[in-house]
Amino acid sequence: MSENQHSTDVTSADQNTFADPGIPEHQHRRGDVDAAASKRAERQVVVLFAISVIGTIASLVAYFAFRPDGTTSGTRLSTLTLGLGMAFALLGIGLAAVHWAKAIMNDTEVSEERHQLSSPDDVREAAVASLKAGVDDSGIARRGMLKGAALSALALFPLTIAVPLVSSVGGDWNVSKLRHTRWEKGMRLATDPTGRPIKASDVTIGSVFHVIPDVSEKERSSGEWLSEKAKAVVLLIRLDPRDLHEADDRKGWSYDGIVAYSKICTHVGCPVALYEQQTHHLLCPCHQSTFDVADGAKVVFGPAHRPLPQLPITVDDDGYLVAQSDFHEPVGPSYWERLK
Amino acid sequence: MSTTTTERAAAGTADYLDQRTGLGKAVKEFARKTFPDHWSFLLGEIALYSLIVLILSGFFLTMFFVPSMTLVTHDGPPATMDGVLMSEAFSSTLRTSFEVRGGLLMRQIHHWAALLFMASIVTHMMRVFFTGAFRKPRELNWLVGTTLLILGLAAGFTGYSLPDDVLSGNGLRITDGVIKSIPIIGSYLSYFVFGGEFPGEDIIPRLFTLHIFVVPGLILALVGVHLFMLVLHKHTQYPGGGRKDTNVVGFPLFPVYTAKAGGFFFIVFGVIALMGATMAINNVWNYGPFDPSPVSAGAQPDWYMLFLEGSLRLMPGQGTEWVIGGYTLSLNILVPAVIVPGILFTFLFVYPFVEAAVTKDKREHHVLDRPRNVPVRTALGVAFLTAFIILALAGSNDLIATHFSLSINAITWAFRILIFVGPWFAFWVTKRICLGLQRKDRELVLHGHETGRIVRFANGEYIEVHRPLDDQERWLRVNYDAHRPLEVEPATDSRGVRRKGYKQDRRMARLSRFFYEDRVEPVTPAELEAAHSHGAHDEIGAAAGREEIGSGSTH
Numbered sequence: 013m014s015e016n017q018h019s020t021d022v023t024s025a026d027q028n029t030f031a032d033p034g035i036p037e038h039q040h041r042r043g044d045v046d047a048a049a050s051k052r053a054e055r056q057v058v059v060l061f062a063i064s065v066i067g068t069i070a071s072l073v074a075y076f077a078f079r080p081d082g083t084t085s086g087t088r089l090s091t092l093t094l095g096l097g098m099a100f101a102l103l104g105i106g107l108a109a110v111h112w113a114k115a116i117m118n119d120t121e122v123s124e125e126r127h128q129l130s131s132p133d134d135v136r137e138a139a140v141a142s143l144k145a146g147v148d149d150s151g152i153a154r155r156g157m158l159k160g161a162a163l164s165a166l167a168l169f170p171l172t173i174a175v176p177l178v179s180s181v182g183g184d185w186n187v188s189k190l191r192h193t194r195w196e197k198g199m200r201l202a203t204d205p206t207g208r209p210i211k212a213s214d215v216t217i218g219s220v221f222h223v224i225p226d227v228s229e230k231e232r233s234s235g236e237w238l239s240e241k242a243k244a245v246v247l248l249i250r251l252d253p254r255d256l257h258e259a260d261d262r263k264g265w266s267y268d269g270i271v272a273y274s275k276i277c278t279h280v281g282c283p284v285a286l287y288e289q290q291t292h293h294l295l296c297p298c299h300q301s302t303f304d305v306a307d308g309a310k311v312v313f314g315p316a317h318r319p320l321p322q323l324p325i326t327v328d329d330d331g332y333l334v335a336q337s338d339f340h341e342p343v344g345p346s347y348w349e350r351l352k
Numbered sequence: 353m354s355t356t357t358t359e360r361a362a363a364g365t366a367d368y369l370d371q372r373t374g375l376g377k378a379v380k381e382f383a384r385k386t387f388p389d390h391w392s393f394l395l396g397e398i399a400l401y402s403l404i405v406l407i408l409s410g411f412f413l414t415m416f417f418v419p420s421m422t423l424v425t426h427d428g429p430p431a432t433m434d435g436v437l438m439s440e441a442f443s444s445t446l447r448t449s450f451e452v453r454g455g456l457l458m459r460q461i462h463h464w465a466a467l468l469f470m471a472s473i474v475t476h477m478m479r480v481f482f483t484g485a486f487r488k489p490r491e492l493n494w495l496v497g498t499t500l501l502i503l504g505l506a507a508g509f510t511g512y513s514l515p516d517d518v519l520s521g522n523g524l525r526i527t528d529g530v531i532k533s534i535p536i537i538g539s540y541l542s543y544f545v546f547g548g549e550f551p552g553e554d555i556i557p558r559l560f561t562l563h564i565f566v567v568p569g570l571i572l573a574l575v576g577v578h579l580f581m582l583v584l585h586k587h588t589q590y591p592g593g594g595r596k597d598t599n600v601v602g603f604p605l606f607p608v609y610t611a612k613a614g615g616f617f618f619i620v621f622g623v624i625a626l627m628g629a630t631m632a633i634n635n636v637w638n639y640g641p642f643d644p645s646p647v648s649a650g651a652q653p654d655w656y657m658l659f660l661e662g663s664l665r666l667m668p669g670q671g672t673e674w675v676i677g678g679y680t681l682s683l684n685i686l687v688p689a690v691i692v693p694g695i696l697f698t699f700l701f702v703y704p705f706v707e708a709a710v711t712k713d714k715r716e717h718h719v720l721d722r723p724r725n726v727p728v729r730t731a732l733g734v735a736f737l738t739a740f741i742i743l744a745l746a747g748s749n750d751l752i753a754t755h756f757s758l759s760i761n762a763i764t765w766a767f768r769i770l771i772f773v774g775p776w777f778a779f780w781v782t783k784r785i786c787l788g789l790q791r792k793d794r795e796l797v798l799h800g801h802e803t804g805r806i807v808r809f810a811n812g813e814y815i816e817v818h819r820p821l822d823d824q825e826r827w828l829r830v831n832y833d834a835h836r837p838l839e840v841e842p843a844t845d846s847r848g849v850r851r852k853g854y855k856q857d858r859r860m861a862r863l864s865r866f867f868y869e870d871r872v873e874p875v876t877p878a879e880l881e882a883a884h885s886h887g888a889h890d891e892i893g894a895a896a897g898r899e900e901i902g903s904g905s906t907h
């Protein structure tokens with residue numbers, strides 16, 4: 013198996029290529045020639061295994077000594093001590109085994125022949141013959157009907173699983189829900205997360221409110237609420253009316269410089285949360301799309317394409333801000349039939 | 353005496369098993385199987401061992417994690433979360449962290465192991481790519497490996513989302529936005545994934561099933577195939593004396609390799625335990641439970657997802673959302689989130705086949721290439737990595753901006769340009785470096801090492817004495833193939849009839865020229881002879897070598 017040939021002639025017979033000098037000469041380690049070094053290596057391996065045992069014991073001691081008390085620092089201490097014990101227990105074993113292999117076990121390289129991966133020709137022929145015999149036996153080549161029937165049955169049966177699955181996996185499949193949010197005419201704007209309705213007089217110039225529809229406490233702790241909230245969240249900002257450029261068809265959508273825009277980024281839907289007072293820019297932290305609140309929340313930078321949808325607002329008789337209607341377009345990221 | 357009793361007991365057990373399983377044949381076959389040794393072969397092992405750590409720590413976590421989105425009022429530590437309304441998933445993650453002994457340790461071990469798993473897969477792939485280990489007969493194993501990379505991404509993504517915190521919830525929301533952008537079926541696909549509107553109440557249980565059953569199952573099955581093929585093919589080996597395509601040189605599986613590999617498992621596990629013990633990761637109680645409204649700047653996904661994040665960030669939105677016949681086509685999302693990763697993964701999947709085609713190479717390869725000896729492959733690999741790294745950096749552009757107090761818009765623009773220029777530049781530089789290293793190898797072979805010893809001749813001339821390379825050193829530098837570009841056969845055959853497939857051949861030849869036009873041939877014995885006969889200082893030999901180098905590109 014192993015052969016350490018050392019040829020001295022540099023070139024092979026044809027003189028066009030060099031000759032392979034063979035496996036390099038084996039270098040002996042200290043431990044191979046010096047009994048004391050070998051003994052020392054053995055002792056080192058024993059010590060490493062002993063460190064592992066100590067690590068395990070330390071971990072058990074830590075288990076009893078540091079009980080997590082519910083505070084972050086207590087939990088950290090318990091994590092640290094348990095983990096260090098564990099790490100030593102593992103590293104001791106690992107280093108011992110590797111040191112053993114490297115310092116004590118035989119390190120002479122051996123060479124093994126590789127065998128051709130492909131099967132010999134006669135084996136291939138026999139394989140083809142067996143398959144052919146099988147195909148002939150089944151008669152599949154001659155009986156077209158049979159083949160068709162078998163394939164149809166196999167192709168169809170997954171439907172028995174797929175149809176019930178697909179019918180329910182998408183909930184009610186009513187994708188038109190993407191067009192509507194919880195906002196409706198007269199619904200008050202409330203603060204997120206406390207749910208306190210907002211008076212127009214509370215909104216000073218330059219201030220920003222994170223807003224949800226004013227729904228009952230009960231609705232807000234229901235399972236469906238997060239899905240509704242995921243569409244309905246709004247940012248409320250008051251600008252100096254002189255800074256505000258409004259499109260003609262949206263003149264009546266703001267109230268005294270107060271504008272309300274969907275907080276859901278038109279890129280891929282992150283909450284747009286960072287407002288810069290001086291520039292009136294809203295920045296989406298996810299991919300930095302930047303919207304100009306003073307100018308219809310149009311995109312001024314980044315990967316979003318469309319302005320944030322605007323929620324038309326006004327005030328009710330008690331001076332609370334209310335929605336005039338739902339949004340006039342679907343909020344959030346674009347999808348194929350958005351405009352249909 | 354006692355040894356003979358244990359020996360007898362072992363022999364008895366072996367006999368019992370062999371009579372029932374024929375185990376003897378397998379042991380004879382595998383016990384002394386030869387494994388070559390090199391540090392870079394450990395990268396794949398790290399991936400395997402961190403997978404085992406993931407399974408062990410993941411099992412621990414499943415004992416306490418509750419995959420449910422039902423809202424509950426959390427009762428217990430930490431104080432900031434006591435009494436807060438949250439999903440059971442988030443609440444159980446808090447309980448695992450604060451009330452289960454060793455629970456936080458296991459969470460941190462699991463998360464660090466996941467990061468290490470992906471990092472070792474990527475570096476293992478780099479080793480395989482740059483050394484040409486994907487060549488025949490290992491192309492299929494390269495495909496299995498690339499699929500494992502994708503499954504690893506899936507495992508990491510589904511796991512990261514499970515605690516249902518604000519950060520991972522926003523990751524899911526981005527996913528929802530990307531899904532919705534898919535033409536025609538986007539909104540239906542979003543309902544398919546979330547069981548209705550985002551976020552719904554199904555996604556965490558669904559991700560849980562994927563994360564602990566489907567994805568790990570597929571990974572384990574493919575790891576099985578991967579290792580089976582490894583044994584079938586036997587390991588590749590680095591070039592050197594006595595290493596041939598017809599043999600494998602190394603250490604026997606039992607005991608040396610078993611001890612080293614087994615020991616290495618414990619070392620990897622130990623290092624991950626050390627990380628889990630000392631380095632906090634994903635402190636979800638600081639983020640809070642998922643809520644579609646709050647978000648924090650500077651939030652980062654795990655590193656292996658950054659390239660997608662960066663890709664989304666770089667795409668300009670202006671003019672890239674088209675409305676065609678009333679239907680919306682969001683190229684600003686499709687291009688970065690579907691096309692860009694599509695290109696990256698297609699490159700990985702097809703590369704071995706393209707290289708084999710332009711090389712017209714049908715031989716088996718078991719001796720690895722030194723990366724410099726295949727300059728265009730190496731350069732393509734570096735260009736690919738450069739693109740990946742630029743995208744990942746772009747995924748942190750906000751952190752870069754705040755850290756270096758730069759404008760985020762300027763940085764984004766810089767990256768938009770870099771993503772086109774960077775890979776091209778990296779290709780060019782790497783190819784030059786490879787060719788340079790090959791030329792240096794030639795010099796060395798022809799003229800030997802400089803010794804720094806100056807000798808004066810009788811005629812007054814000074815020369816530096818060069819020590820010739822020994823057999824092993826020389827063999828390493830001359831034993832490679834410098835492939836030549838494919839020649840195209842004429843467009844018409846001998847009777848003047850247009851040949852079918854000529855166009856295809858010509859395209860292939862052009863691609864082949866791209867790969868092998870510039871090349872440095874290995875030194876031949878005749879050249880070495882000539883260099884020696886020209887005396888000890890050899891300027892002439894070097895010039896001859898140079899001429900040889902240029903000759904490749906002249907036809």
Ligand code: HEM
Pocket residue numbers: 403406407409410411413414417444445448459462463466469504507508510511512513514515563564567568571633634
């Ligand atoms: C195959 C590769 C795997 C990868 C890359 C992976 C990755 C992850 C990641 C990144 C997390 C988030 C951890 C956190 O910070 O909370 C996670 C959570 C989790 N993983 Fe895995 N995982 C893998 C396999 C498994 C397996 C095999 C199991 C179960 C047998 C498992 C069970 C879990 C559980 C229960 C959680 C939620 C724990 C919690 O957050 O409290 N994972 N996984």
Ligand code: FES
Pocket residue numbers: 277278279280281282296297298299300301314315316
């Ligand atoms: S989600 Fe707002 S920029 Fe991407």
